[in-house]
Each structure stands twice: as structure tokens, then as C-alpha cells.
Amino acid sequence: MNSKILVILEQRENKIKKSSLETIEAAKLFASRLNYNFEALVIGNGIENLDILQNTGLSTLTEYKNSDLELYSPSAYKKIIVEHFNKLSGEIILFANTSFGKDLAPRIAASLKAGCITDCTNFDFSDGNIICSKPIFAGKAISELKVNSPLKVFTIRTNVFKIVPAECKLDIITEHFEAPDLTTKVIEINKQDSKLDVAEADIIISGGRGLKSPENFALVEKLAQAFGAAVGASRAVVDAGWRPHSEQVGQTGKTVSPSLYIACGISGAIQHLAGMSSSKYIVAINKDADAPIFSVADYGITGDVFEILPVLTEQINKLKQ
Amino acid sequence: MKIAVCINYVPDTASKIKLTDDNRIDENGLSYVINPFDEFAIEEALKTKEKFGGEIFAISAGNDAKKEGIKKALAMGVDNGILLKYDGYMDPFNIADNLAAQIKTLGSNIVFFGRQSVDYDNGITGLLTAELLNYNCISIVTKLDIQGNEVTAEREIEGGKEVVKSTLPIVITTQKGLNEPRYATLKGIMASKKKVIEEINITSVSNLVENVSYKLPKVKNPGRILGSDASAVNELVKLLRDEAKII
Numbered sequence: 001m002n003s004k005i006l007v008i009l010e011q012r013e014n015k016i017k018k019s020s021l022e023t024i025e026a027a028k029l030f031a032s033r034l035n036y037n038f039e040a041l042v043i044g045n046g047i048e049n050l051d052i053l054q055n056t057g058l059s060t061l062t063e064y065k066n067s068d069l070e071l072y073s074p075s076a077y078k079k080i081i082v083e084h085f086n087k088l089s090g091e092i093i094l095f096a097n098t099s100f101g102k103d104l105a106p107r108i109a110a111s112l113k114a115g116c117i118t119d120c121t122n123f124d125f126s127d128g129n130i131i132c133s134k135p136i137f138a139g140k141a142i143s144e145l146k147v148n149s150p151l152k153v154f155t156i157r158t159n160v161f162k163i164v165p166a167e168c169k170l171d172i173i174t175e176h177f178e179a180p181d182l183t184t185k186v187i188e189i190n191k192q193d194s195k196l197d198v199a200e201a202d203i204i205i206s207g208g209r210g211l212k213s214p215e216n217f218a219l220v221e222k223l224a225q226a227f228g229a230a231v232g233a234s235r236a237v238v239d240a241g242w243r244p245h246s247e248q249v250g251q252t253g254k255t256v257s258p259s260l261y262i263a264c265g266i267s268g269a270i271q272h273l274a275g276m277s278s279s280k281y282i283v284a285i286n287k288d289a290d291a292p293i294f295s296v297a298d299y300g301i302t303g304d305v306f307e308i309l310p311v312l313t314e315q316i317n318k319l320k321q
Numbered sequence: 322m323k324i325a326v327c328i329n330y331v332p333d334t335a336s337k338i339k340l341t342d343d344n345r346i347d348e349n350g351l352s353y354v355i356n357p358f359d360e361f362a363i364e365e366a367l368k369t370k371e372k373f374g375g376e377i378f379a380i381s382a383g384n385d386a387k388k389e390g391i392k393k394a395l396a397m398g399v400d401n402g403i404l405l406k407y408d409g410y411m412d413p414f415n416i417a418d419n420l421a422a423q424i425k426t427l428g429s430n431i432v433f434f435g436r437q438s439v440d441y442d443n444g445i446t447g448l449l450t451a452e453l454l455n456y457n458c459i460s461i462v463t464k465l466d467i468q469g470n471e472v473t474a475e476r477e478i479e480g481g482k483e484v485v486k487s488t489l490p491i492v493i494t495t496q497k498g499l500n501e502p503r504y505a506t507l508k509g510i511m512a513s514k515k516k517v518i519e520e521i522n523i524t525s526v527s528n529l530v531e532n533v534s535y536k537l538p539k540v541k542n543p544g545r546i547l548g549s550d551a552s553a554v555n556e557l558v559k560l561l562r563d564e565a566k567i568i
């Protein structure tokens with residue numbers, strides 16, 4: 001039976017990303033509720049970590065391979081995916097809501113005249129309808145949406161769907177793809193210094209104006225290192241030039257939902273809260289007991305970051321030894 | 322050269338969102354601003370004009386209130402404003418369809434959008450419009466260089482930046498970091514008052530995506546304050562290990 005659901009996996013340096021495994025989980029949910037089959041597609045130049053797809057529940061993967069396709073090319077990727085999907089007579093395409101999925105999903109939706117919903121956090125299946133939940137106003141409200149068109153494209157918020165192993169045999173079909181359309185093409189990636197990005201991290205340690213100076217962010221970085229976490233920032237310190245924009249969390253920065261978010265010297269302005277309040281656990285460290293950040297914190301310490309961060313870092317380091 | 326910049330006028334990011342009794346977004350008491358990401362689009366349109374000459378058209382789709390956003394763009398230095406007028410709901414596809422038709426009429430081959438509207442957070446209107454126009458598109462752009470027909474841009478990705486090459490005609494969706502939006506000058510504001518915003522009635526085709534209802538997120542119970550100095554750290558670490566199971 002043809003697969004009605006196609007999951008688009010994302011690779012960076014020919015390695016499939018963890019967020020793609022979460023997208024497979026969303027596909028499993030769709031497949032079980034709609035009684036559809038699903039399969040996956042990846043475009044690259046020889047995927048190196050195909051083993052991470054073993055026992056995910058995925059049984060068919062098509063790998064499109066070409067030396068020009070290791071780096072993303074919207075024009076080429078779009079054509080490959082649309083052609084493949086048409087051959088399947090598929091109905092639903094799923095992406096992770098990453099910079100890749102956000103860029104590609106609407107292009108494909110436009111080609112297919114498919115309704116497109118980005119950043120989905122939940123799906124309900126009732127009376128044959130798929131009702132999709134998506135945070136709007138950066139999480140200050142949730143919109144429940146329905147796609148009316150027969151073809152549908154969704155992007156799935158990262159860190160929402162839990163990866164559940166499922167015993168399964170995986171068939172991989174490799175297609176060497178000739179002469180891709182490289183009208184729009186990535187020619188190189190400039191990596192940022194910090195290894196982990198807030199958008200992908202499971203733990204985030206964020207600092208705000210309470211840190212007083214850019215140098216003092218070393219305290220935040222050390223704690224992040226102890227946890228294996230990413231460093232985040234409030235807009236105030238990004239605008240002040242203390243931290244790069246890529247670290248900004250909030251309504252006009254990145255919306256994040258890690259397992260743990262530690263806010264250090266951040267007041268918790270509504271724009272900041274919007275971007276992080278769906279984190280599973282929130283810790284706030286702030287001198288001011290009335291700071292709004294405490295209204296969303298699971299655990300709070302109403303104290304001085306300069307005193308608390310070094311002690312916390314030391315204890316975490318000890319535990320990890 | 323005709324440069325288009327597509328803008329939206331949205332509730333201020335400081336707004337608290339409330340729902341009406343029938344679970345719609347309660348618009349009473351909301352104050353509105355130009356979508357913050359669209360300010361980067363306007364600024365980049367102005368810079369592009371400074372470099373190549375030409376004329377800038379700010380286009381907004383929606384009800385009369387969107388005119389206020391267009392006026393702000395005019396005050397920043399945009400030459401012309403167009404309101405694609407309709408009342409009620411249109412999904413992004415519908416909006417993109419109308420924007421694309423207008424851009425085609427204008428014949429502009431450089432089009433700017435903010436990377437996302439901070440109301441409905443779809444982030445797809447610019448990309449859809451580009452596809453419907455058969456234009457190239459680079460999204461979430463933090464650096465842009467146009468030389469003749471050649472376009473080189475940097476776009477923000479997780480953990481870094483992608484350097485992207487493409488050609489005109491193109492849609493660029495703008496991200497913070499691309500530029501510093503200028504403030505409207507008094508002269509700009511005065512001049513903008515004399516400009517006429519062209520109004521074009523548009524009609525909706527059927528929506529591909531439809532809102533069924535709105536909800537507010539679950540309110541968290543207030544958490545525990547563990548203390549006011551470093552002596553609270555022991556308790557915090559214990560909770561993170563035993564309750565949150567994070568360490």
C-alpha cells in the first residue's frame with residue numbers, strides 16, 4: 001500500500017537531526033489514527049548516521065543523493081520532494097519546525113496547493129478531521145486549526161513529541177539524483193562559536209541584564225557547560241551587544257520549550273515569558289522577589305546571581321563526576 | 322526599479338491576549354504596532370532604494386486599521402502605500418495570492434517581508450507569495466547583498482548562518498540583525514500625511530486553513546521559592562534530580 005504520509009528528514013553535514021526523529025513520532029500518531037502508512041525521505045550526499053533510524057518505527061526511507069545536495073537548496077529540494085510525493089499520491093507531509101522545515105514547507109505547500117500549518121504542538125483526530133493546535137502570539141494563546149484542502153503540510157515544534165523506540169525493519173532506497181535545480185543554493189555554513197543552539201537544546205541557561213556586564217556572562221556559560229546546556233539571553237542584553245541575536249529568547253527571538261530553563265537575572269517581561277513559558281521546568285534566580293519571572297517558575301531563588309551561580313555550577317559539576 | 326515591502330499591523334508585543342465568550346481573540350483594548358520583523362523589511366527596502374534608486378510600495382492586506390501601519394511605513398520614507406482591503410478572515414494562502422497579484426501588477430522584482438507576523442506566528446506568507454509569483458526566495462535573512470542580478474544573503478539557522486546564493490526576481494524575509502530600522506523623522510511624518518493610500522478591494526477565495534477555536538495556555542501554579550541565598554542551592558539540585566529528573 002502506498003504511503004499517504006511523507007516525513008521529510010533533515011540532515012546537517014550528512015547526519016540526520018534529532019528533531020527528525022520527533023517528526024517520525026508525529027507520523028506514527030497520524031498513521032495510527034488515520035490508518036495510513038508513512039515513509040520518509042532525506043536529501044543529502046550519503047547519510048552517515050542511518051543507524052539512528054533503526055527501530056524508530058520507520059520502515060521505508062528514500063535517500064536522494066548528489067554531491068550538490070549536501071548543502072540545502074530550496075529550489076532543488078522542493079522539486080525532488082514534490083515529485084516523490086506525487087508519485088506516492090500522498091496526502092500529508094511532515095517537517096520539523098526548524099529553519100529548514102520553516103523554509104521548505106510553505107514552498108511545497110504552494111506547489112501542491114496544500115494547506116500549511118507551522119509549529120504544531122498537538123493533533124486531535126475526531127470525526128475524520130485533523131485538528132491541529134499551534135501556539136500564537138508567541139504562546140500567549142493557542143489556535144486550533146483545520147486544513148480544508150485534501151493535501152496538507154505540517155511542521156512540528158521541536159522538543160514536543162517524545163521519541164519512543166519501536167521494533168521495525170528499515171528498507172533504504174538510494175536514488176542518485178542528476179542535475180538538480182540549483183537556482184537558490186546554500187554555498188557554505190558559518191557555524192557560530194557556541195556549540196548548542198537554544199532552539200535545539202534540552203536545557204537552556206539564560207542570562208539577562210542582572211548579569212551587569214558581558215564579561216559576567218562567563219558565570220552563565222560555566223553553568224551551561226556543567227549542564228551540557230545552551231546559553232540563552234534576554235533581548236535587553238542582545239540589544240546592548242553583550243550577546244549575539246541567535247541567543248535571544250522571546251517573542252521576537254526564539255520560542256523554546258526545553259526540559260529545563262534557568263533564567264538568571266531576567267525580569268520576565270511578557271515578551272520574554274512568551275518565548276519560554278512552555279518549558280517543562282523553569283528555574284528563576286532573581287534578586288527581586290516581585291519579578292514576573294517567578295510567576296512561571298517551578299523553582300525560584302530570590303537571590304544574587306553572583307552568589308548563586310558559582311555554587312550551583314560547582315554542585316552540578318560534582319554530581320556529574 | 323519598483324521595490325515592494327509587505328507589512329502587517331499587529332497587537333503590541335506587550336499585549337495580554339484575552340478571549341471573548343465565544344472563544345475568539347478579544348480585540349478590545351489591544352494597541353497595535355507595525356509587526357516588529359516588518360520594520361527590518363522597511364529599512365532594507367529604504368536601503369535598497371538608496372543604493373539603486375526607484376520607488377517603494379508598502380502593501381498591507383486587511384481591514385482599514387492596517388492603514389495605520391502603512392502610514393508608519395510612509396513616515397519612515399516609503400513612497401507609496403496600498404491597502405488590499407477586506408474584512409474578516411483570510412488564511413495565509415489567500416493573503417499571499419492577493420499580494421502576489423498586486424506585486425505582479427506593480428512589476429517589482431525585489432520584495433521584502435518580515436520573517437513572521439508576531440500575531441498568528443505562521444511565518445509562511447512571504448514564502449508562499451514568492452512561490453505563487455515564481456520568484457526566488459531567501460527566508461530569515463540577516464545579511465543581504467544585491468549585485469546586478471545576483472543575490473547573496475545570510476540566513477539564520479540553528480547553530481549558525483547559511484550563505485545563500487540566488488538571483489532576481491526575489492522575495493527576502495527579514496530577521497533581526499539585518500539592519501537597524503530608522504525612526505520616522507518629523508519631516509517624514511509631515512510628508513506622509515500628504516500621501517494618499519491607494520485602496521483596492523480584494524475578494525477571498527476559499528480558505529485552505531480555517532481556525533476552529535482559540536484557547537489560552539494552561540496557567541502554571543505558582544512555584545516554590547526555595548530561599549534567598551546560596552543555601553537554597555542544595556534544595557534546588559535535589560529537586561532537579563528527584564522531582565524534575567533532569568540531572
Ligand SMILES: Cc1cc2nc3c(=O)[nH]c(=O)nc-3n(C[C@H](O)[C@H](O)[C@H](O)COP(=O)(O)OP(=O)(O)OC[C@H]3O[C@@H](n4cnc5c(N)ncnc54)[C@H](O)[C@@H]3O)c2cc1C
Binds near residue numbers: 306
Ligand atoms: C517589540 C518588542 C519585542 C520584544 N521582544 C523580546 C524578546 O523576544 N525577548 C526578550 O527577552 N525581551 C523582549 N523585549 C524586551 C522586554 O520587554 C524586556 O525589556 C527585556 O526582556 C528585559 O530584559 P532583562 O530581563 O534582561 O532586563 P530587566 O528587565 O532590566 O531585568 C533585569 C533583572 O535582573 C534582576 N537583577 C539585577 N541584578 C541582579 C543580581 N545581582 N542577581 C539577581 N538578579 C538581578 C533585576 O531584579 C531584574 O528583574 C521586547 C520588547 C519589545 C518592545
